Amino acid sequence: MELITYPNPSQWAEVVKRPVKNQADLTETVCDILRHIREEGDRALLAYEERFDKVKLTTPVVNQEEVDEAEGLLGDELKAAIRLAAKNIASFHEAQRFEGKKVETQPGVTCWQKAVPIEQVGLYVPGGTAPLFSTVLMLAIPARIAGCRRVVLCTPPGRDGKVHPATLYAARVAGVDSIFKAGGVQAIGAMAYGTESIPHVYKIFGPGNQYVTAAKQQVSLHGVAIDLPAGPSEVEVLADDSANPVFVAADLLSQAEHGTDSQALLITTSFALAEQVKEEVERQLPLLPRRDIAACSLENSKLIVVRDAQQALALTNEYAPEHLIIEAREPHALAEGVINAGSVFLGHYAPESAGDYASGTNHTLPTNGYAKAYSGVCLDSFVRKITFQELTSVGLQNIGPAIECMARAEGLDGHRRAVSLRLGRADV
C-alpha cells in the first residue's frame, strides 16, 4: 500500500482518485441479448443459459422441491446465522416505515404523502466465485416489508443446473415469491420485459458484473427503474492514534479481497498508525485464501496521513466512500462531520463485515463517489411516495386567484379556466 503523508489540499482530488477502469463498450452485445429476450422469451433465455452458464435447462423455474432439498443440505449453524441476520435486517428496515403527515397549507387545502409499495420488483443475485446469499436477504427483506406484491429473484445456476442451497434458503427465509435460474444480461432482460416463465417487473435491484450493469443501464433508459449505478466496492477507515492497527489492517483487507478493482483507504491523523497498519497488512495478507485478489486491489489502495481531524473529514467527504469505518476515540463527533458516505461504522468494534451481513443495515450502497448524490438501498427504494391533495370550495377560493394569476403569466389559460369555472367567475 502506498503511504502518502500530509498531502496539500490542492493534491487531494488526485490522492483520492479511484482507479480508472478501461471499460469496454458493451452496449451492442448487451442490446442484442436484450432484444432476443424481448422477442423470444424463454427460448432465448434458455439458449443464453446454455451458452454463458454452460447448462442445459428445460425451464428456468426453481420449484419448491429444490428449495426443500436446499434446506436439507444446509448446516444448522449457517441456517441459524441466516435467520439471525434476517431478523436484524427486518428490525432495521421495519423502523423505516414512512408515516406521512397531513398538512393544511391554507384553510381548506390539505396535502399529504402516502408510501405505496412498488407492485412488482426483481432481484438479481450473481453466482460466480462466491454465492452471495447475503444479498438475497438485503434485497428481499425490505421488499417484503414494503409490501411489494410480487418479489422475483433471478440467479445463475451452477453447471449442475442447481442454485446454491444457501441462496435458496435465504430466499425462502426472506419471502421471495418466485426464483428463476437465469444469469447475466438475459436475466435482466427477462425481468424487464417478462418471458413465458418470468414476470416482468417495474424495478430491478442487485449487483453484477459489467454486463449486468450495462444491461441495467439500458433497461433503465426505457422505463424500468433500477436501484443504483454500480461500481467497484470500496472502504475508507478514518482513524486516530487510538485505533488498533490489527483491526484496521483486517478491515482494509476484508475490502481488498472483494475483487481486483476494489479500493481500501486509510485516512489518519497518526503517522505511527499508518506505518503500523502498513506492516500489519503485509503480515495478514498471506493468511487470506483470496490473497491474490487482495494483493491486486492493494495496489489501488492508500494510507494517507493528514494534519488534523478537520482535514481528515474534508478529505473523506471529497472521497465519498461507500463504507466508512471511524476507528477513533470520539467517533460520534467525527460522524457528525460526514457529508458524503454510503454507510458509516462507528468505533473499534464495528467492522464493515457487520453491515455486510448481520447488523441490520443494508449492504447495497453507492460506490464510485455516487454517495455524493445517491442513498443506499433502504425501505424507500421499494415504495413510491404518492402525493394527495383535497380542496374544499373555500380552499380553492383561498388559492384560486394566485393560481389564475400564475397560469395567465405562464400563458396557460386552460389551467386558469379550470379554476375560474369552479369559482363561478363571469369571464369564462
Added chain:
Amino acid sequence: MELITYPNPSQWAEVVKRPVKNQADLTETVCDILRHIREEGDRALLAYEERFDKVKLTTPVVNQEEVDEAEGLLGDELKAAIRLAAKNIASFHEAQRFEGKKVETQPGVTCWQKAVPIEQVGLYVPGGTAPLFSTVLMLAIPARIAGCRRVVLCTPPGRDGKVHPATLYAARVAGVDSIFKAGGVQAIGAMAYGTESIPHVYKIFGPGNQYVTAAKQQVSLHGVAIDLPAGPSEVEVLADDSANPVFVAADLLSQAEHGTDSQALLITTSFALAEQVKEEVERQLPLLPRRDIAACSLENSKLIVVRDAQQALALTNEYAPEHLIIEAREPHALAEGVINAGSVFLGHYAPESAGDYASGTNHTLPTNGYAKAYSGVCLDSFVRKITFQELTSVGLQNIGPAIECMARAEGLDGHRRAVSLRLGRADV
C-alpha cells in the same frame, strides 16, 4: 375525443396505451455537445447559446442588478401570487423532513439513518413558449429546505439576452444561489462537468425537450444523478355521475394545452357523464388561446366508460397516470385503491392546476407510466439517507458468530477475520 364504452379487460392495455413517439436517436448530437462543454467550458457554452438561442452573450452569469430589475418589472399581483405559492410549497415540503429512529437490532448493535442534503444541485428550467417560473419554485424550495449548500439554476435567455423577470423573481423568492443563462444540452453539460462560470453539481433536476432529456440520460450514465426520466405530461380524471362535466372538460383541456403530445383520459362509471364531457370539451376548446395544441393532444385522448368503480380503479392502476383527479361522491374511498399515480387530486374543487402552482405539492412527477416505479420530486429527492451503526464489544459478540459463519460460507475469509480478530479468537 374518442369515446370507448365498457372495454373488455383483455383490451385494457390497448385502451390506455400512450401515443408512441417516433423518437429520433439524438445520442450522437447530444454527446458531441456534452464533450465540447466538458473540454472547452464557457467558450463552448457561449458558442452554443449563440447557435441555438440566437443570442450573443459575454458571460452566462445573471447578476444581482438583473434580478433587481426583474423585481421592478413584475406586477404586484403576480409577485404576491408567487409568494403565496412559495409559502404553501414550503409548508408542505417542510413537513417531509426525515426523522430517523435509532434501532438496537441486538443488544450492543445500534443502527440508524440520517438525512444529509446533497451538497450541490442544479435546476434546469426551459424557456420556450411559456416562462415556467412555477418550476423554479417546485425545485428550488425543497432544495433550500433540504439544506443543499449550493443551488444552481440554468435557463435559456430570450433573444434580448435576458431571462424572463418572473423566473428571476421566483428564483430570488425560492433562494437560488446562482442563475445562469444557458439552455438545452449545453446547460445540462455545464452543470454536469462545470465550466469557468458554472459550478458542477451532483444531481440535476428539471423538465426539458427531447434534447435536454437525452442529455440528462447521458450524464446519468456517468455518475451525475437526475430527478426522473421525462415523458409527455398527462392527466386522468376518474369520475362518477356526481361529477360536473364543465369542470371535467376544463381539467382535460388544461392538460391538453400543455403540448401536442400530452394525453388526457376520462375514466368513468357514467355513460351520461362521458357524453356530456365530450360535448363540453368541444364547446370549451375554441375558447382556449392554445386551442391548436389542445386539439392535437385531444386526438391522443379518450373517454372511457367502465362497469363499476372497481374496474375504474383497476384501469387507473394499469395506466398509472402522472396526475389523477378523482371527481366523485366518495373520493377518499377511491383514493384508497390507487396504487399507481404521481399525484392525486380529491373532490370537485381540486383541479390539477392547484397542484401545478400553489397548493403546496410538487408538480415534478413521473409521466409515461413511470409512476409504477418512481415517486415525484419531494424533499427526499434532495437528500441522501446515510446509514450509521455502532457496535459495542458485547454487540459484536452477539452477532459476530453469525457474521463469521456467513462470511465463511460466501468464501470471504477476510470478512470473517475482521470479526474474529476483534473477538480475540485463537484461530487467526
